[in-house]
Amino acid sequence: MFEQKGILFILSGPSGVGKGTVRERLFEQDTELKYSVSATTREARPGEEHGVHYFYKSHEEFESMIEQNELLEHAQYVNNYYGTPRAYVEEQLNLGNDVFLEIEVQGAMQVKENFPEGVFIFLFPPSLDELKNRIVNRGTESNDLVMNRLKEAKKEINMMSEYDYVVVNDDVNRAVSKVQAIITSEHCKRERIETEYKTILEDDLNA
């Protein structure tokens, strides 16, 4: 009766923050969540399946997807393209499945541009002291390099403003249960369900 479209959740944050671990643990616990399957031009490795691990594309196909705006984000590593096909995400959402995407900050910002209705979760470093120590206490580095790293860290933290939620990764299990709480509560948001509930009620009452 209360069927809802799925929601796209994007988990991102500075490199090294532990996005991959949080995502793995989350998928161990939530078997209904769909992981966003990426497209790539790299060759399938033994055991990998098209449509499960990746959608394997030729360079020409991939570039045509870029041109047709069929990707929520894409990037190039070494000589291969990687990207998130919009079609797969929308198909799953229309089936009522939530889709989960774990991605670097830059990719997340591309997704935000192409799919602003997604729910963006920023994974925050376990401790700011640690972050500072990592930056400042690399004794061998020049002052200039330290200053650059400080700037970079500040830039990354400032990206936080583009996100809907911030989860501190002080403990993987705690972070995972916060992400799960966000998923649950997003489905309870009034603006997502109001129209549908009211329509059902009107239909019911007029029946």
Add this chain to the structure above:
Amino acid sequence: MFEQKGILFILSGPSGVGKGTVRERLFEQDTELKYSVSATTREARPGEEHGVHYFYKSHEEFESMIEQNELLEHAQYVNNYYGTPRAYVEEQLNLGNDVFLEIEVQGAMQVKENFPEGVFIFLFPPSLDELKNRIVNRGTESNDLVMNRLKEAKKEINMMSEYDYVVVNDDVNRAVSKVQAIITSEHCKRERIETEYKTILEDDLNA
């Protein structure tokens, strides 16, 4: 390090929807949540404590609280006043405690006016069919009365628009865990923590 102000959560919804049961079950599980202590002009019953069960006030004191806008909401039942003192709520929030208020729809709307930064949760009837059946199938009632009840139900459902979240009370445990998820995820909202996180970081990096 990441200390946050508490949040006021308001659980409301049509009468008979099961607000009280959800609140009781929630408090069995979450011992850190503070229940909002009401003020009243009725006499303390044996075993009741001032500041625990109620803040006991004279009619004069209560009316002065109304005049001074010291109540987030109030109502009169029989010959007594009942209301939610703003001071208690704010004190708890400043201590970093979440405060929970379970209240009728009309009271919730008063709270919303006086404390819009609260998080408003609408508890939805277990099933709309049931609601419809309850309204239509009271065989003995006149058509006019049925029509009036239908209108009333529609009005109540329309109040939903004033809320942040809607939780269907199809199963008490499920409803409670949804409310808990909302509490957890509200604390992860970027706008609640951004300034603080950034300030801490700046302080850290400049130290």
